[in-house]
Amino acid sequence: MRAPGGRGDTGERIKVSIAEFAIASTGTITTSGLGSCLGVAIYDPHAGVGSLLHPMLPRRNGDDDRPPARFVDSGIDAVVGALGEAGADPSTLRAKVTGGAAVVDFSTDDGYSIGDRNIETAREVLAARGIELVGEEVGGDCGRTMRVDAATGGVTVQRTDGIDTEL
Amino acid sequence: MQIDIDSLETYNRLAREGASSAAESLSGLTGIETHVEVTNISLMAPADLKYEYLGGEFSGVRIELDGALDGETVLTFDEAARETIADVLAPGADAGMRKSSIEEVGNILTSGFIDGWADHLDAVIDISPPTYLEGSGTDVLPAETADADEQVFVFRSRVESASGSLDFHILLVPKRESLVEALEPTADDAVPFEKLEVFNEMTKSGAERAADNVTTMTGLETDVEVNRMRFVPVDKVPAAVGDQRYVGTVMEYTGKPSGYLVILFDRPSAEAVVDALVPMETDGEWSEMEQSAMKELGNIMTSGFIDGWANVLESSIDHSPPTFVSDMGSSIMSPIVGRMARSQEHAFLLDSMIRTDTDGVFRCELFALPDEAELREVLDDLLVERADKTHVDPDEVF
Numbered sequence: 001m002r003a004p005g006g007r008g009d010t011g012e013r014i015k016v017s018i019a020e021f022a023i024a025s026t027g028t029i030t031t032s033g034l035g036s037c038l039g040v041a042i043y044d045p046h047a048g049v050g051s052l053l054h055p056m057l058p059r060r061n062g063d064d065d066r067p068p069a070r071f072v073d074s075g076i077d078a079v080v081g082a083l084g085e086a087g088a089d090p091s092t093l094r095a096k097v098t099g100g101a102a103v104v105d106f107s108t109d110d111g112y113s114i115g116d117r118n119i120e121t122a123r124e125v126l127a128a129r130g131i132e133l134v135g136e137e138v139g140g141d142c143g144r145t146m147r148v149d150a151a152t153g154g155v156t157v158q159r160t161d162g163i164d165t166e167l
Numbered sequence: 168m169q170i171d172i173d174s175l176e177t178y179n180r181l182a183r184e185g186a187s188s189a190a191e192s193l194s195g196l197t198g199i200e201t202h203v204e205v206t207n208i209s210l211m212a213p214a215d216l217k218y219e220y221l222g223g224e225f226s227g228v229r230i231e232l233d234g235a236l237d238g239e240t241v242l243t244f245d246e247a248a249r250e251t252i253a254d255v256l257a258p259g260a261d262a263g264m265r266k267s268s269i270e271e272v273g274n275i276l277t278s279g280f281i282d283g284w285a286d287h288l289d290a291v292i293d294i295s296p297p298t299y300l301e302g303s304g305t306d307v308l309p310a311e312t313a314d315a316d317e318q319v320f321v322f323r324s325r326v327e328s329a330s331g332s333l334d335f336h337i338l339l340v341p342k343r344e345s346l347v348e349a350l351e352p353t354a355d356d357a358v359p360f361e362k363l364e365v366f367n368e369m370t371k372s373g374a375e376r377a378a379d380n381v382t383t384m385t386g387l388e389t390d391v392e393v394n395r396m397r398f399v400p401v402d403k404v405p406a407a408v409g410d411q412r413y414v415g416t417v418m419e420y421t422g423k424p425s426g427y428l429v430i431l432f433d434r435p436s437a438e439a440v441v442d443a444l445v446p447m448e449t450d451g452e453w454s455e456m457e458q459s460a461m462k463e464l465g466n467i468m469t470s471g472f473i474d475g476w477a478n479v480l481e482s483s484i485d486h487s488p489p490t491f492v493s494d495m496g497s498s499i500m501s502p503i504v505g506r507m508a509r510s511q512e513h514a515f516l517l518d519s520m521i522r523t524d525t526d527g528v529f530r531c532e533l534f535a536l537p538d539e540a541e542l543r544e545v546l547d548d549l550l551v552e553r554a555d556k557t558h559v560d561p562d563e564v565f
Contacts, residue, residue: 012200013329018501019402030329032410033497036505056402056505070402070508103498104417105490106506114505143498145410160412160494 043153044088135167186324228273235290374519376471416465422484424541465489
């Protein structure tokens with residue numbers, strides 16, 4: 001089983017694309033090509049279950065025809081629901097966030113890019129859901145690849161400028 | 168012959184579901200997680216199918232389809248996948264048994280892929296016994312379509328595993344009449360097949376002019392090698408471009424249609440063109456001067472590309488100054504697609520590849536992403552007889 005809403009149980013690496021998420025209790029969940037998109041890891045270290053969400057836009061704005069994992073707000077809600085079903089305790093969830101870069105400098109953004117809006121929305125939504133944001137490596141103008149250790153919530157972020165960060 | 172664009176969405180979904188079912192079967196057989204990375208429908212000249220098989224050794228199966236859908240399906244495993252499958256299903260076996268395991272797995276996966284189509288059409292699709300395929304690049308091309316001179320729709324899915332050990336491609340190439348019949352256009356806004364072909368040809372001549380402009384500016388010989396129109400779910404555009412590192416420019420254009428043009432060079436090619444324009448030593452970073460040389464090149468290529476469209480469409484299309492980009496292809500596409508996804512679920516991705524004939528050093532891809540609704544309007548208004556007007560005729564202007 002796999003994203004969206006799938007659960008990996010083979011202990012292998014699971015790859016997540018844009019507008020998808022996956023949850024797993026073993027192995028690694030990865031996503032690449034994070035530009036203005038976010039990589040959001042939400043996990044319960046006590047239950048040993050984690051997730052990776054790759055949303056593209058900030059808010060779904062009630063448009064229920066659109067895939068939930070495309071948006072930061074509805075994506076987080078979908079992941080939290082799936083984590084609960086997988087045995088995570090919703091009250092002890094933690095999150096780590098990366099991405100939200102301005103890889104393309106659109107002059108029409110007036111200095112406030114899709115990436116900036118995605119980051120801001122993730123902070124707001126996580127706070128509103130009572131999920132502690134324990135690490136972030138966001139913004140800038142580089143693409144990123146994210147790896148999440150499903151059981152521990154350990155995150156590695158590789159930036160295309162060669163800088164790697166552990167969260 | 169009319170094509171109902173909305174039904175392309177249905178067929179894209181069918182191809183994706185078929186590929187998912189094949190991916191699940193393969194995961195079930197091998198215990199390795201696989202994932203449909205991208206599914207799209209391309210309109211292309213059959214000869215351009217070779218683009219799907221650039222580099223590497225492939226093996227797999229071909230089956231011929233008859234009945235409700237007439238054409239062929241080709242499923243190919245790359246070399247690593249072939250080894251993985253043989254190691255899992257026929258460990259330590261001789262070459263013959265290893266080949267049989269590929270054939271058997273290929274047969275199971277293609278049957279699963281086709282079943283969904285038969286269910287949707289509520290009709291029988293007859294499939295031939297599988298023919299084993301093995302070879303490099305074009306050796307595994309679909310046989311019947313390879314020499315046809317009219318454009319064909321190609322349904323293509325790329326399935327990947329996170330470790331890269333179990334990747335495969337599945338291609339469905341229906342015969343043209345059979346597909347049009349199966350698509351059964353009912354909507355009022357169906358588009359004649361010929362208009363899509365004309366638009367695709369316009370894009371190719373646009374790319375050719377962009378390539379000529381590169382040659383004029385840099386002295387590097389260039390040629391447009393591949394050109395295709397892909398119809399792809401908007402979320403999947405970044406995956407369609409891939410994670411390879413690129414250097415290039417992004418332009419936003421306004422008019423009818425509006426959209427984005429992304430010109431991406433692989434790194435050695437970017438260095439080659441910039442060296443030709445600004446011959447000076449650099450330390451690997453892209454200096455201001457090199458970035459502005461790349462932007463100037465982007466400007467000139469874009470003008471060549473867009474002017475042809477505007478001339479055939481009899482509309483005015485302006486473009487923004489180019490923005491320099493250097494990153495993973497998928498990361499570059501993500502903010503563009505983010506903007507487009509506010510108003511559309513599917514994208515027309517017009518993709519042309521410019522290469523050199525000589526040593527293969529030079530490689531550049533042009534990705535045009537017109538606004539979907541505006542492109543439909545433009546196609547509706549398109550006069551097929553203006554198709555050859557991609558060059559400006561001075562007599563018409565003055």
